[in-house]
Amino acid sequence: MAAEPVIIVGAGPAGTRAAQRLVSAGLHPVVVDENDRQGGQIYRRQPPGFHRSHKKLYGTEAGRARSLHDDFDALLPSIGYIPGTTVWGVSDEGLLTMRGSEVTILPFSAIIIASGATDRIMPLPGWTTPGVYSLGASQIALKAQACTIGRRPVFMGTGPLLYLVAWQYLQAGVKPAAVLDTSSLATRLRGLRGMAVRPRAVTNGLRYMAALARAGVPLRSGITPCRIEGQEAGVTAVIWQDAKGTLHRTACDSAGMGYGLRSETQLADLLKCEFIYDTRFSQWRPKTDPDGRSSRADVYLAGDGVILRGADAAEAAGKLAACALLQDRKIPVPGEEILGLRETLNTMTSFADGLAKAFPWPARLAAALPDDTVVCRCENVTAGDIRHAATAYDSPEINRAKALARPGMGRCQGRMCGLAATEILAAARGEPVASAGRIRTAAPLKPLPLDCKVTS
Amino acid sequence: MKTYLREPARADVIVVGGGLMGAATAFFLRTHGLSVILLERDLVGQAASGTNFGNVRRQGRYLPQLPLSNRSRDIWGRLPELIGEDAEFLPNGHIRVTTRPEDGERLEQYARDCKPYGLDLTIMTGDQARKMFPMVGPDITTVSYSPHDGHANPRLAAPAFGRAARRAGALVVERCEVTAISKDASDFVVEAANGGRYIAPMLQISGGAWGRWMAKSFGEDVPMAPQAPQMGVTEPLPYRIAPVIGSASGVTEEVVYLRQVKRGNIIFGGGRRGTADLVTKRARLDPMNTLRQMPCLARLVPAVSQLRVIRTWSGVEGYVEDSLPVMGASPTVSGLFYAFGFCGHGFQLGPAVGATMAELIATGSTDIPLDPFRMSRFTQDAATGPAATATRQT
Numbered sequence: 001m002a003a004e005p006v007i008i009v010g011a012g013p014a015g016t017r018a019a020q021r022l023v024s025a026g027l028h029p030v031v032v033d034e035n036d037r038q039g040g041q042i043y044r045r046q047p048p049g050f051h052r053s054h055k056k057l058y059g060t061e062a063g064r065a066r067s068l069h070d071d072f073d074a075l076l077p078s079i080g081y082i083p084g085t086t087v088w089g090v091s092d093e094g095l096l097t098m099r100g101s102e103v104t105i106l107p108f109s110a111i112i113i114a115s116g117a118t119d120r121i122m123p124l125p126g127w128t129t130p131g132v133y134s135l136g137a138s139q140i141a142l143k144a145q146a147c148t149i150g151r152r153p154v155f156m157g158t159g160p161l162l163y164l165v166a167w168q169y170l171q172a173g174v175k176p177a178a179v180l181d182t183s184s185l186a187t188r189l190r191g192l193r194g195m196a197v198r199p200r201a202v203t204n205g206l207r208y209m210a211a212l213a214r215a216g217v218p219l220r221s222g223i224t225p226c227r228i229e230g231q232e233a234g235v236t237a238v239i240w241q242d243a244k245g246t247l248h249r250t251a252c253d254s255a256g257m258g259y260g261l262r263s264e265t266q267l268a269d270l271l272k273c274e275f276i277y278d279t280r281f282s283q284w285r286p287k288t289d290p291d292g293r294s295s296r297a298d299v300y301l302a303g304d305g306v307i308l309r310g311a312d313a314a315e316a317a318g319k320l321a322a323c324a325l326l327q328d329r330k331i332p333v334p335g336e337e338i339l340g341l342r343e344t345l346n347t348m349t350s351f352a353d354g355l356a357k358a359f360p361w362p363a364r365l366a367a368a369l370p371d372d373t374v375v376c377r378c379e380n381v382t383a384g385d386i387r388h389a390a391t392a393y394d395s396p397e398i399n400r401a402k403a404l405a406r407p408g409m410g411r412c413q414g415r416m417c418g419l420a421a422t423e424i425l426a427a428a429r430g431e432p433v434a435s436a437g438r439i440r441t442a443a444p445l446k447p448l449p450l451d452c453k454v455t456s
Numbered sequence: 457m458k459t460y461l462r463e464p465a466r467a468d469v470i471v472v473g474g475g476l477m478g479a480a481t482a483f484f485l486r487t488h489g490l491s492v493i494l495l496e497r498d499l500v501g502q503a504a505s506g507t508n509f510g511n512v513r514r515q516g517r518y519l520p521q522l523p524l525s526n527r528s529r530d531i532w533g534r535l536p537e538l539i540g541e542d543a544e545f546l547p548n549g550h551i552r553v554t555t556r557p558e559d560g561e562r563l564e565q566y567a568r569d570c571k572p573y574g575l576d577l578t579i580m581t582g583d584q585a586r587k588m589f590p591m592v593g594p595d596i597t598t599v600s601y602s603p604h605d606g607h608a609n610p611r612l613a614a615p616a617f618g619r620a621a622r623r624a625g626a627l628v629v630e631r632c633e634v635t636a637i638s639k640d641a642s643d644f645v646v647e648a649a650n651g652g653r654y655i656a657p658m659l660q661i662s663g664g665a666w667g668r669w670m671a672k673s674f675g676e677d678v679p680m681a682p683q684a685p686q687m688g689v690t691e692p693l694p695y696r697i698a699p700v701i702g703s704a705s706g707v708t709e710e711v712v713y714l715r716q717v718k719r720g721n722i723i724f725g726g727g728r729r730g731t732a733d734l735v736t737k738r739a740r741l742d743p744m745n746t747l748r749q750m751p752c753l754a755r756l757v758p759a760v761s762q763l764r765v766i767r768t769w770s771g772v773e774g775y776v777e778d779s780l781p782v783m784g785a786s787p788t789v790s791g792l793f794y795a796f797g798f799c800g801h802g803f804q805l806g807p808a809v810g811a812t813m814a815e816l817i818a819t820g821s822t823d824i825p826l827d828p829f830r831m832s833r834f835t836q837d838a839a840t841g842p843a844a845t846a847t848r849q850t
Contacts, residue, residue, distance in 0.1 A: 088743075089743035089746075090743070091742055091743050091744045092742075092744075093744070096743055103747065379719075393615065393619070394630075395499075396499075396631075400499055400502075403502075403506060403611040404611065404612065404615060409767070410691075410766065411691060411766050413766070413767060442741070442767050442768050442769055443741065443743045443746070443768050444743070444746075444765055444766070444767075444768070447691060447764035447765065447766050448746075448764055448765045449763075449764050449765075450690065450750050450753065450754065450760055450761045450762070450763050450764065450765060451750070451754070451761040451762070452747070452750065454747060
């Protein structure tokens with residue numbers, strides 16, 4: 001056994017800590033990462049030639065970022081590190097990766113998936129107008145390229161990232177035109193009890209809001225997004241309704257949107273891991289035990305790619321998944337280490353549950369989308385098309401609707417639109433969203449060049 | 457509490473299996489005025505019918521199959537008037553291309569042989585073909601052009617027939633797993649996992665790769681096994697490739713084919729097949745096969761090498777040992793009919809299989825020759841079965 005290496009997919013907080021723990025037990029894992037530089041999303045490193053300080057890039061999290069970067073760099077002699085490379089498929093021979101047109105097969109004895117998450121998107125009329133970004137992309141623009149999505153952006157959606165990104169833009173000298181949260185104050189307060197287990201995180205969030213308010217940025221809660229106005233030249237305004245039902249028009253030149261996160265679960269699906277519907281986050285995820293074991297003996301999962309608990313939890317979960325793997329190989333792991341990590345994660349889970357309550361996915365918005373709104377951008381499928389497939393064509397689940405009306409059939413395979421499309425289908429049939437299933441994953445996970453060459 | 461016994465549903469005909477064959481049969485049975493119940497384990501057209509390449513191709517087929525295939529081509533052209541939608545049928549031609557002289561000679565021979573069946577093919581040199589189809593690669597030396605063949609969307613065709621059958625009065629029951637089929641003195645009795653019972657004097661088995669299991673209920677066995685076609689699709693680009701382009705190579709790995717849909721994506725398939733499992737209902741797409749297809753596709757149309765593949769898929773297809781389907785009346789059980797095991801070349805045939813089986817069931821006969829596909833080739837004259845060499849590729 002175990003002639004082949006352990007492969008860790010993803011070099012963010014979870015992947016890094018998993019690698020570190022395996023190395024400390026004498027293993028030599030291989031870390032494959034889609035990004036060119038280690039760090040993941042939240043601790044994304046700036047490209048070569050940029051020289052902003054950690055403090056400037058990561059604010060209150062500068063210390064954690066520094067430690068995650070330094071610890072990884074120290075691992076380099078003991079691991080295989082394959083950056084800038086995307087895992088796109090699974091065959092009998094191993095994981096299939098691509099870098100440009102170069103395909104490599106990576107045999108493995110086990111895999112730790114630390115694939116992270118991306119923004120959860122809710123379509124709305126006009127969201128395909130140039131100048132509309134996800135919150136994550138708005139943040140990447142700042143961190144990676146030191147530029148902004150516009151001079152006067154509106155940030156809209158819900159979740160802690162909404163305020164963090166708006167605050168980061170303010171720090172960078174760009175004053176947002178507004179921060180519009182679909183969650184009401186009362187709803188946010190309901191989540192506070194769970195979040196109180198991590199007072200520092202709550203304080204940070206409140207600090208961002210206070211700073212935005214002091215700078216005169218309108219912060220509105222309990223809003224309903226209506227549409228984004230603009231033409232080919234770009235966004236000109238966001239139209240939204242306040243809690244009382246009054247329409248507002250906020251002029252802007254760009255918009256960043258996001259409604260919490262969506263775990264990147266495609267690789268686990270290709271590996272045929274069992275999935276469950278997680279009602280807390282209203283999405284499907286690979287089934288795991290508390291330590292990160294999947295339904296498959298050789299696949300472990302950690303971080304936001306399986307449960308949305310944030311970066312600090314991802315570090316603990318990465319380490320714990322590595323411990324689980326070591327235990328399964330009869331390599332001794334101190335009992336108190338496991339217990340300590342589980343306890344940390346329990347706290348993080350309470351906090352995440354509180355966050356999910358405070359900033360809920362507004363499923364009602366999907367149900368209320370006008371028929372002519374494009375939901376699947378890749379295939380230009382509207383909400384009305386999905387409803388037609390759901391009712392007139394009697395599609396009980398999303399893959400049937402996909403076959404008949406094409407939502408999720410394009411380049412992104414439904415990563416962006418899939419959850420909203422499923423909500424629309426379920427609502428149109430008056431059935432619970434869990435019964436509408438989830439879009440099946442297929443290789444290649446990302447578009448694969450037809451001129452690719454297999455190298456070994 | 458009292459036990460509720462559901463009344464069994466009765467009809468003239470029960471069709472077990474709602475793929476393209478079963479759905480089309482149900483639809484055409486209604487045009488003959490027979491009442492019909494269509495039972496589908498999952499959703500209509502979900503297995504091989506919905507996952508195949510989408511070829512509406514006559515050329516290259518086993519010659520005695522051409523009358524059935526010609527009938528189907530006629531129905532494909534009349535889908536809007538028959539079922540109210542066209543399933544994206546594009547009769548923009550089909551070309552089979554080769555790079556080797558011996559394969560070219562086979563194409564020429566086939567073009568001569570199929571003429572008496574009413575199929576007119578044009579044989580061209582590579583250069584002649586490139587004048588007409590400039591996307592064809594420089595290695596191609598012989599091309600066989602069938603101008604009235606084309607392609608359609610398999611995801612739409614069977615569901616469209618299913619809905620049309622329902623509109624015409626058929627009882628279409630989806631998510632209905634058949635657990636037992638038996639026959640008493642006069643009637644077939646079908647029991648389903650949902651507790652339903654269905655009774656009819658006539659029954660058609662059109663269970664695709666699962667047809668063998670059902671036929672076995674009546675002691676009739678077919679040597680067949682499931683396999684998984686290896687399909688893929690590229691990102692979209694402007695619509696330029698009118699005909700389906702398929703390799704006519706004698707080497708399995710090289711036999712790939714592609715078609716461009718109106719919205720621009722290029723769909724491809726061929727080469728080695730994968731494994732499929734009848735119990736889990738899963739057909740395996742081996743991404744190594746996708747990698748093997750790539751250089752072969754680029755040989756047909758070099759420009760595709762600049763594209764990217766965005767998705768791959770497979771489906772469970774039933775392959776009979778002699779590469780021909782099982783079609784027609786049971787040799788031993790009266791009222792029992794078969795239409796399954798289409799060996800990956802059934803999509804084009806589907807509409808005519810429905811029309812022909814409905815005709816056979818309703819009137820007792822059909823002008824379409826079905827003898828090569830008879831069940832008795834395995835059960836009665838197994839030792840002297842036809843030496844069929846049907847060309848696969850659908």
